Amino acid sequence: MWLLRNSTSDAADLVRTPFPEDEPPLTRAEIRALRDKIELLRATQSRWQAAQQRQEQAAATFAKPAAEAALHRQTLLRFFDLRFKKSPEGQKRLMAIRAGSGDADLVQDVSDLLLLCSEHAEALHKAPRGEADAEARLRELSPLLARMLADKTLSPEAQRSRKLRDAAYTLVVHAERRLRAAAEYWYAGTDKMKDDAPFPVSRGAASTGDEEEDEAFAEDGAPEGDASEEGAADGGAAEGRATEDVESGEGEDER
Known part of the structure; x- marks a missing residue:
């Protein structure tokens, strides 16, 4: 995954990204919401790992x-x-x-x-x-x-924990891809892109052996393995800096 450390001026650029007509424009609210999605991923990943252990x-x-x-x-x-x-x-x-x-x-x-x-x-x-x-x-x-x-045997509660984790991961990936696409449009080849490397997503916890469920989930765009809690935490820290910058400068930009 990739997360841009947005300054106030970066956010002002990103929300003006000319996405195709069939895709909504990027908003400051969407940029801020990515942090919440990462927090949700961290929480659901922790519950799933506990059930798996x-x-x-x-x-x-x-x-x-x-x-x-x-x-x-x-x-x-x-x-x-x-x-x-x-x-x-x-x-x-x-x-x-x-x-x-x-x-x-x-x-x-x-x-x-x-x-x-x-x-x-x-x-x-x-x-x-x-x-x-x-x-x-x-x-x-x-x-x-x-x-x-x-x-x-995985209990129904554990299976629900896994599905919630998978859904949270999909939300993060979708939001991150839009932010990355916008950043690449504005800053490709610049130091801003060089300074922000992807944070790792490992296969983490072992597979449950439910191959059919794994394949179906992979088709929806999520990884075959597990998003690591460490990765989610790193992403949350980076996005925390990003969204705080957005929030601190939002009023100034609007004025």
Whole structure:
């Protein structure tokens, strides 16, 4: 992004930029409003990052019990493979358990296996390779995994935070592009343009993995990654200087 440090005379120039007929002229109010848009971006970015950090923490917590559950799952599948060797219906149920590979699939697999264990409890408790212990541990892990899975999935509130952040970013980008276009018209090749470099927009927080939403957002003109809070803060500081200059000289210009 790019923000011009407007002096009073700069603002007087910028509002006279001859934009095409299908685009409204730049106004002092629009220049001042950019600071408010950046403040909104900073606030929504902070909320989104907090939600994302909670999700990442929950995902990290999920990993250890999930790995343990996967080991017990294998122990029980080995037992039922032998037990259902001549049972097409039983083999079909085992195939369904093995079909998925994600975290939600693991939680469902544990539930399905525990049902099989209940149906074959007597034989299972006679098995000599730790099957009964595996079942007992999975019964302890099952509700824990289900709760952790819910925690590591983006909540509706977190999804709203992300959409608000995306919308705020779009507002900032649109306003900044108009200000930049006006500045380039007036000051291209001058020291005023050289003194004002773009402030960085990093990819910041990690993607949520929602590729369809990312692609749709990118088509609307926002970045595929995340606008950094640091970038928003830097932009806010620069725009603060700009709009303060505009406000301090507005009355003088009008007189």
